[in-house]
Amino acid sequence: MSALARALSRRTLLGGVVAAPVVLRFGLAQAGGFLFPLGVASGDPSPDGFVLWTRLAVDPVASDGLGGLGGPVEVRWEVGADENFKTLAASGQVLATSASAHSLHVEVSGLRPGRPYWYRFIAQGQMSPAGRTLTAPAPQARAESLRMVVASCSNWESGYFSAYGHMADEAPDLSLFLGDYIYEYTRGPERAADVVRPYGLEEATTLAGYRNRYALHRTDPHLQRLHAAAPCLAIWDDHEVHDDYSGIWTKTPGVAPTDFLRRRAAGYQAFYESMPIRRARLDGGLETPIHRRVRYGRLAEFFMLDGRQHRSRQPCSTGETGGKGQIVTDAACNDRTDPSRTFLGFQQERWLYDGLARSEAAWTILGQNLVMAGLRFGDGGPETRYWTDTWDGFPAARDRLTQALATLKPNNPVVLSGDYHSFWTNDVKLDARDPASTTVATEFVGTSITSTGPSYQGLMSAMPNNPHIKFFDSRVRGYMSIDITPKVMTTRYQQISDVRDPAASLSTLNRWTVEAGRPGAEAA
Template sequence: MSHAPISRRQTLRVLAGLAATPWLLRHGRALAGVDYPFTLGVASGDPTSDGFVIWTRLATLPLYPGNEQRLPATVPLAWEVAEDPGFRRPVRRGQSSALRLNGHAVHVELNGLRPGREYWYRFIALGETSASGRAMTLPPATASPDSLHLVAASCAHWERGYFSAYRHMAEERPDLVLLLGDYIYEYSLPSDSADRVRRYGAPEATDLAGYRYRYALHHSDPDLQALHAVAPCLATWDDHEVQDDYSGPFSKDPALARRAFLQRRAAAYQAFLENLPLRRPARDSNGAPRIYRRLRYGDLASIPILDGRQYRSRQPCYVAPHFGKGHVEAASCADLRDPRRTLLGFEQERWLYDGLRRADSRWQLIAQDLLVAPLRVPPAEAGGEARYWTDNWDGFQAARERLLENLQHSRVANPVVLSGDYHSFWANHLHRVAEDPDSPRVAVELVGTSITSNGPSYEAIQKVLPANPQVRFYDSRQRGYLSLRLQRQALDVRMQAISDRADPHASVATLRRFAVADGDPSLHDA
């Protein structure tokens, strides 16, 4: 069996990109003869020193909710792993099944491979062979690697632009890809939206079929396929994988019954786990998936990957007209500083802080979904109150103080927080007392902008930056990603901005560059 010819593959990608158009949703069976099953590409993730996860999901064109019914309930599938991209030196082969029960997604958890090296993998099903992907095992825990190259991204709304940023991330050929949330968006833009570039072509996702469809559509994109095929990813979620601004078991819609929302959330979590190359997660006491975990890259870096949504307390300041939505709230709201409230959940907090106390890596890269640094909106008039956005760590200020306290008291080496969500680039100093720039610095925070999603008002936030000296840099006008090159003595940070999200051939340039030196939690221009 051989690879599909390039011309055919390109044709399939074009067709996949069209799959969300209303015409194709109404007349999709016109393409029923297209039976190539690997239209969604391949991916790898969650590497260890002796293995990684390889993933694919079988789907024939066209894509539409419930399309898995067009394939048999069980599809036999083979996979192989080799030491070379031509598969002349295979090291593993095996059999699996793509089940309709799982949306025809396949996860193969490999182990027993050699540490610290590249491998290539591919799948075979229904007489066809997938594109190949490149994965890597991590160095042994006792090794002392000289460097680590990562790229980090978040917030990819299909309708607001093309995924050119993913293509440029792939062209860097990183060692690891960090996906920090909002991999899909659950809602669609109004039909008259002026900035809509392409269409989801479906109503808001609220059930398993709806979420599966959106992941399929994203995976049909050639730029996202290129990124997943070039390096293993580490993924966490934010809110749009379920519902905008949800918080733990609480919907942003107060009229939605708790039971109904938990059913929706369970469907969304299932779709996330099906469609990203994660290991099978442990389950907590309530049966929910535990996706927070830790990766070790020799003695160079430890990477805790956090879950900032599943275990949160209810949105703070739960009053009309906002109720469960994120909003700007006055400092007098007692919820903001209530120590009984948590963003990570107390069990995840203990796990994180115990890990920090035991950590012996040179660098700690804490991957999570939300802005940690405070953003204080000063009073508009004398005698007024400062205000804060409630949906990020500013809405859980006592929890943030616990985080900052543990970063200081653990004496962990070189903590760097990597964040998503805010659709803008940020470079921040994190102080022991969050809003006191004279208190000791305990970490730096780097926030990547969105892949496509709209940023907050550049002018509005620039106006409040004088009251927030912890913010070294901010820009919401660009779309793109973070490129990070970690060495033993320094971290090099490049904020990579694409030229135009509406251009599928957008170029990329470095907007700003920073350096962080070993032993100094400070950002320096590079």
């Protein structure tokens, strides 16, 4: 039995009409007849272009991580000014090689701002599916609207990706992926009851392992449809490498930073190979900068942040390793409040503050991985506890950021976050220790695509001591849909009916608005 067949359970194959295109493509791939089983994608739009992505494969999860291909393959790419490609706006030839697992990143430029384009790839007489993408408006253009959809935390084993299909149906201008696009681990026999469709793969620790996780996800028809519908901005969280890692430190006992760096580098390379982002190569220190600033006319400016790679070790870790993110009190963890500790890394902090000082757009959007506003477990006294893997483990770094927002005063800052497998609507306070302090930003946290949420009752019991949290719900899966105009931002929390149903239905849990000039969200 091939590696691909092992990765697909009988339940997956019999998953209904929605899964049928995947099965058909798998059959063609195994027969060596289809080079584009992973679809196409675009991302990082600019006023004159974008990045186009695909990865060639004939056996997407071949054990060596190379998709069943060996030597180089010449590929033609085309950008059409119309969906029928009657007029080509740009085209060219590129070489897909095994060094990057036959993935392609075509950085297109020279196009007109603020309009749609269509694209496709051609190789060995075969044509990829066509995708639709958009250039960003010109920097000083008065864009009147922007619709974006926001996702995080898609565990293949936890359910079907029907939420991605509904995101595509929203006809967004932009999609945001805020981390945990894959999960590195596989559930063991003790959690077999939680598995909807098995990964069928060992835990990813090597480049081949990470490549195959992304490849398997990209066979999902819902995810393919979303990527083909609009350009995206993507960042990572922890599961693209290892749960709860912090900088160069892992939570695994006995693993030194020098050893963990090699695993992290493999995860970062696979992320780059699998995402439509601009060139982001590993440097000599095995780092891959992915934080970036993207302008959408005069309407919005995105600061996409990296909250994993550059940060300090988890607070109160012991020995060489980074320890596991945990719930602690300050009495048990003195270094939680150490001002020398950083969440973003000091270089990224300076880059962010410089950008905030120069930002001119109507809305300033921070896309990042973990809850920023904070959550206090307890009554607010000396025994108050904090979850240290989030910004609560780095309060001095958060204070620097909130002070920057208050001092630099970028227009209408909004924080978009993932990770916690739940919906939150938060006021980000100048001083997170004082609920009465000034609100400097609004935070919307999106629930997971499939991953199981934390205890609803357990976290709700803490809400009376967290008045800055206006809404919380961990019982549903789905995504955020956000519409922006110069005057108002409207956020819908979209929930799917059942992650075990590949054709799950969609409903709106609730809506929130933020008016320009008035920080803080209101229920609509």
